Amino acid sequence: MNLLLLHPDQYLHDALWRLNARQCVHVRTVLNLTEGQQCRAGLLGGSTGMATVKSIENNGVTVEFKPLSHSEAALPLSLLMALPRPKMLKRILIDATSLGIKRIVLINSWKVDKSYWQTPNLKADLLREKMILGLEQARDTCLPELILAPRFKPFVEDSLDEWAGSGQRILAHPGDYPTLPCNLTEPVTLAVGPEGGWTPYEVDMLQRQGFACHSFGARILRVETALPALVGRIMRLP
Known part of the structure; x- marks a missing residue:
């Protein structure tokens, strides 16, 4: 997973997104991210940018996503x-x-x-x-x-x-x-x-x-x- 791909139904509020189970495992055990750290992310059908880990609680992960650029060229x-x-x-x-x-x-x-x-x-x-x-x-x-x-x-x-x-x-x-x-x-x-x-x-x-x-x-x-x-x-x- 080279991009944390966020789906519209994962949106919470104020640029915060709740990761699904597969994404949580990747962030916690593959990327080994902790609160405050970042990884590449994108919005399905939209822009790419950076996601900052805001909280990790009970194996759940919430990130803040800030779009920076368009997706890769088709x-x-x-x-x-x-x-x-x-x-x-x-x-x-x-x-x-x-x-x-x-x-x-x-x-x-x-x-x-x-x-x-x-x-x-x-x-x-x-x-x-x-x-x-x-x-x-x-x-x-x-x-x-x-x-x-x-x-x-x-x-x-x-x-x-x-x-x-x-x-x-x-x-x-x-x-x-x-x-x-x-x-x-x-x-x-x-x-x-x-x-x-x-x-x-x-x-x-x-x-x-x-x-x-x-x-x-x-x-x-x-x-x-x-x-x-x-x-x-x-x-x-x-």
Whole structure:
């Protein structure tokens, strides 16, 4: 936790905030703060600044928060990703959020097991929890917009063009394709398929929506490995 991220429902009065149980443990046992000491903090959806410990009583912690600056810059990249395996989804969401990606669609693919869409990990509160961890890691305060698209064709035909907006549309796909661009600063929409890649039908539909296939070398990577590598190659990170 590189940022003590305060939620609106934790506000007490006069710039005082009551920490939740997880934050209390971190402040007391990891940071080893005592009354009067400070740490980096931010308000969810708002500014970052410093939090001063005002009281520690019965394992509860109250801090005073003073905003100083805006949150970290967002990455101008939108991510269209085939729903990964449930165990990997948690890690991928944390990583995507910490990289500064603010628009994410998890979409179905023929190679995505149907059971993945039934996992409890897709509950909104659990998805939000993982993105919160990504914000804390990167000292960011703004949650990504996350959309679930369990039906591939309707989303691609009816919603994808408007959602992707302007900018390049890149389809990461193994094969004899041009190499990926690098160090881009303008808006980009990146489509990352399931392990094993998109099917030819899915590639064709995405190409009809303006996505261009690009290769990332001969190695076939797991999604959780490929995503940060792709983003680091394509974008100039803020």
